[in-house]
Amino acid sequence: MTPQRITRFIAREWSEYSDRDRRVERALEGLTGAALKAGRLALSVRDDTLVAICAERGLATELRFQQRELLKTLAAAGFDGVTQMRIRLSQTPRAPEPVAPLERREIPDTARRILSETAARVTDPTLASALERLARAARHSARDD
Structure with a gap:
């Protein structure tokens, strides 16, 4: 019997985390959409904590003021166990979403x-x-x- 590759288990665990993080970001997109798209903010849920990784102090302060609203929105989206929030600063929390180049079209x-x-x-x-x-x-x- 051949042992199973460990990457099979790691990939499944990582996929569960990334799927959950995408659901969190979609749920909070109305409150944080511009910062998420610009790559200035990354959101994740770890146990009962919403973790926000910010690129700027101003954004971190804004999120602190919105903390209650963010947690209420998450609860409404089905993340009932999230009761606290942590904010971290990092130079590059995530890569910005790629912008598709405009395609020039010509009409004959x-x-x-x-x-x-x-x-x-x-x-x-x-x-x-x-x-x-x-x-x-x-x-x-x-x-x-």
């Missing part, structure tokens, strides 16, 4: 012409002006290249 000349023709025939002035703006914006982006 025939499509721009169709947009302009359709705008001329549409009776709704709001829709007609939107179609004209789209045709002009496509024309400007083609010139910028």
Whole structure:
């Protein structure tokens, strides 16, 4: 009989912790969303304690003032056993979420012409002006290249 690899057990334990931490972050996203996305804050639950790792003292102070609200929100999200909070400072609590680069799209000349023709025939002035703006914006982006 071959012994099982230890990584099988470690991976399962780590996965449980990371899944729980993601649920905690989703639950508190309304209160801490901008700091989480910017990578200035990481949240985790250890036993009965919410652990917040902050990159800045100002953010740590803000979280101290929001402590009751954060714990109430966690309780409402199903984390009933969390009764206290600890705040730690660290230079990089977590990597910021990657920002997808904007993709430049080009509208062909025939499509721009169709947009302009359709705008001329549409009776709704709001829709007609939107179609004209789209045709002009496509024309400007083609010139910028």
